[in-house]
Amino acid sequence: MATFTLQVFRGDATGGGFKDYRVDAEDGMVVLDLVHRIQATQAPDLACRWNCKAGKCGSCSAEVNGKPQLMCMTRMNLFEPGSTISIAPLRTFPIIRDLVTDVSYNYEKAKSVPPLRLRPPDADGKYRMWQEDIDRIQEFHNCIECFLCQDVCHVIRDHDEKKKAFAGPRLFIKIAGLDMHPLDNRDRRAFVKDSAGIGLCNITKCCTEVCPEHIHITDNGIIPMKERMADEFFDPVVWLLRKFRGQKATRTA
């Protein structure tokens, strides 16, 4: 067992500051366990979000010692026993209270993404897809919507006004997943360029670095999408070929 000092941000939109709590940590504990311990013993009204406690729901995002991460997957044995650890809410989103922020920006942006438009089925009425064709998209589907990538992206982190014109890395991989979906036949090119603002991304890869699901957001999602935009935006034939022959062109003949 070791004792830590947790400096937790307490406050709301009107102001606030860090408050120190001394907490014991037992074997195997994570940051979220200590936050719960503070709630149960010292500050029952300390606000934080959580659900699964196993890195699956993406609720417990916070900035621990300045680094955006999931509190439930951050083990206390990463820190020097007796040390001081700061826990702050995600900075990019407006604060509600303590560690809870208003993440509605992400939900609003999600609504603007043009959804899947289903292509017709195979001749026997079934839809077939091949594992190799969906591996990449399944990687994107691992997203737990923790919004850590959105939090670090400098395009919006320090520029609130850009939120209007920028969907952010979470939604770039959502769009990429739809675009590469073998059953989809919708054209999202204008949306990606004009509304999602992919041009604002300058591939700093900060998003990829913080993703707790280790999704290759930039290399597998954003960069190929930028390339497709460059190739296809001015050449609809290239777009059509990719959409309708798809990745499995070699097999369907």
Add this chain to the structure above:
Amino acid sequence: MATAEYETHEHDVLIIGAGGAGLRAAIEAAAQGVSVGLVCKSLLGKAHTVMAEGGIAAALGNVWPEDTWQVHFRDTMRGGKMLNNWRMAQLHAQEAPDRVLELERWGALFDRTKDGLILQRDFGGHRYARLAHVGDRTGLEMIRTLQYHAIHQGIDVYMECKIERLIKDGDRVAGAFGYWRNTGKFVLFKAKAVVIATGGIGKAWKFTSNSWEYTGDGHSLALWAGADLIDMEFVQFHPTGMVWPPSVRGILVTEGVRGDGGTLKNSKGERFMFKYIPEFFRSETADTEAEADRWYEDKKNNRRTPDLLPRDEVARAINSELKAGRGSPHGGVFLDINTRRPADYVRKRLPSMYHQFKELADVDITREPMEVGPTCHYVMGGVRVDADTTAGTVKGLFAAGESAGGMHGSNRLGGNSLSDLLVFGRRAGLYAALYAKDFGGQLTVSSAEVESLARESLEPFSRSGGENPYAVQAALQDVMQNLVGLIRNQTELQDALVKIEGLKERANKVRVEGGRAYNPGWHTALDLRSLLTVAECSARAALERRESRGGHTREDYPQLDPEWAKVNVVLRLKNGSITGSREPLPQMPDDLRKLFEDRQ
């Protein structure tokens, strides 16, 4: 009084809960052209459904063409030890394949067979490999698909809003009252029909795979509004939860580990499940290790491994091994997949289990066994519903998903929940919308009643003295863990009921600090009411049923009793107290009954 102020919203159909059941209900209700409100305690997409791992059971027949709805139906009924509502089990088995294919058309990407169809995996109690899945993160795929489909259907979503009470007009449900977590402000929803889709009750136990949300709110809302609950004695303890480190004790280890080749062993290295094959499943279970091993490769000529018996059987077996002193160092048993399967197979099929053990327990499951033990996981009991329409016993009330009872009988098979959510979520949305359309009358809600609920909710702020709500919650979890656990008896159940009464007193006196905005202490204080209600329901029903069946094991009545096979324990509120009665189970028609005779 200013503090009792509230805002009002009006919908034809109000759905409480945005997990798989609630989202599917909302999509269907919206498709009927009515106005739909969808409320959830957490953010959208964070409901329990997101955590489901192993898969969705549906007799698609992609891996085993022999699989049909009849086989699935039979497995489900036998898994529930025949106490299931047969009609629910039938509809479920018949409709699950269409619901899964529909998810695919909405964008879900399940793992594939070699011919490009949906791959299916083995799970406990299912005769054939039947679970459509995405590695071990099927729930994530399911909830995201439903969520991203739903946001384009014109549904009004109220996130981080908690419903405290249903509101009635005479004998009909007329809406619901709750508060916004963010601000603590009150809100009234007027609605012609209300669908309960709030999930389970597992937070009443200490070691549980369930999150803070599982305080049995929907069960309690229905009961308080005069509806019947059934089968509340049946609580599923999943055989494989993590046991170490202490802070993660209870977190789930998917049955998919065993489905994909994992074996249970005790401290002597014995595959102990062979000692615990019950008569009921003997004819279909391998009785030698050699046969069990062959079954993984050749399912036609061998019987299935006892590692994949239904969950109640496996949980009891583990419990017996622990009692006999053959447990692992941290008080579990070993679950070993690394000896049968190569590392890359494990990482590909079970990525989140690999990650979970590596990150949280410093265990590399591709090289060493896991330590696992029973954890509270799922409640079979719930709101008593009509099988076809999901209507509860109060007008205007519907229920689906984990909060509805009947479908799983005394024990749920793995994978049958996600399919249940889709099948009955859709039916709930459909029939609630039809009910709302048919209902021509006016509903009136008494503002005095709403204001009094609001004032009651604020009481904990003005109490002096009194204890921290977390202390009461922890005390209840201890009571349920120790006295209403996997193995029960009369003395302990009676003791539990006495202790629950005492805790109710304490809960009435808890005090909260701080303001109304996002105050978890206050939220916990309010959740105690439903948590204590479902704890009492569960203990009461368990005391009533004097036999052992599925998720209810009585050491003082260790046998299945044919008389008890004919009744459900029904709970309802009478003069403010919860009372239990035995009521006859719906009778299965002869053509279905035959399915059980043919294949014994």
